[in-house]
Amino acid sequence: MQFGSLESVPLREAWPNEARDFTPWLADNLELLTEAIGLQLELTDVEVSVDEFSADILAHNPREDTAVLIENQLESSDHSHLGQILTYLAGLQAKTVIWIAREFSEAHLSAVRWLNENTDTQYAFFAVQVRAVRIGESLIAPVLEIREQPSSWDRQLRQLSQDSESELSKFRREFWEYYAERFPNDFSWRPGYRGSNVWHRVDSADLRISQYLAPSAQEVGVYVTGQVGQTQEDILSRVKPFVARFEQELGVELGENHSLVSVLRVDPKDREKWESIAEWLHDSLVSFRDVLEEGPG
Secondary structure, three states: OOOOOEEEEOHHHHOOOHHHHHHHHHHHOHHHHHHHHOOOOEEEEEEEEEOOEEEEEEEEEOOOOEEEEEEEOOOEOOHHHHHHHHHHHHHHOEEEEEEEEOEOOHHHHHHHHHHHHHOOOOOEEEEEEEEEEEEOOOOOEEEEEEEEOOOOHHHHHHHHHHOOOOHHHHHHHHHHHHHHHHOOOOOOOOOOOOOOEEEEEEOOOOEEEEEEEEHHHOEEEEEEEEOOOOOHHHHHHHHHHHHHHHHHHHOOOEOHHHOEEEEEEOOOOOHHHHHHHHHHHHHHHHHHHHHHHHOOO
């Protein structure tokens, strides 16, 4: 039997551009971070504006119903990104920060360690090294290695694995299961899905529609945003032609992050209202999709 040698590949060979290649790839493959860290992650958005900066990826931890900030570099860690992370942390009210880089200096690992040891236990900070490898002429494979994490993280994961399904996850799973039974053609139901958002691509407009549940805000909603990997400028250029029709025909106005949003104020955990909530989400999806597919006019 012959064996090959595992060889490192320059990150720029795998992902030539951080914003155009690596960030969209990571947004589409968050399960790799889930496997590395043990934390379930759902994509919320990419290139999220915070003051004059843009956070690379904003994700959601469905178990705790909290925001997760993911900041990445294809180069070595630097002070600039550390400062931006702290800015994003406040602006996005994230509870978990995942800093990904080609390599970390000891000073930056010490900074992440200090944050874990000196902030409230509801916050968690990770330093994750990204590498690219292959054997011979095989496909390039990504490798994510945790360099720093909360000291009690392994114990917390063991505890989570022993816990039963959280109340929030159970609610979401049961609601989307109910919705899929009522409107089976709206989306491809994945058994056990516990996410807060269900996404629908509208390729003709190069945009997406999201139906979402937000029990903490006592609301459900539907909104239009861009595809994964598009910048805020890209999204705005695609959304703007539709603004007039959305306002005139649906009463929907342009909101934050260049999205068109319709909101229903209701407690989605009230099962007696699930029928009306599901109907509203379905009708809103159909209306949004019709406008986008027909074009701006």
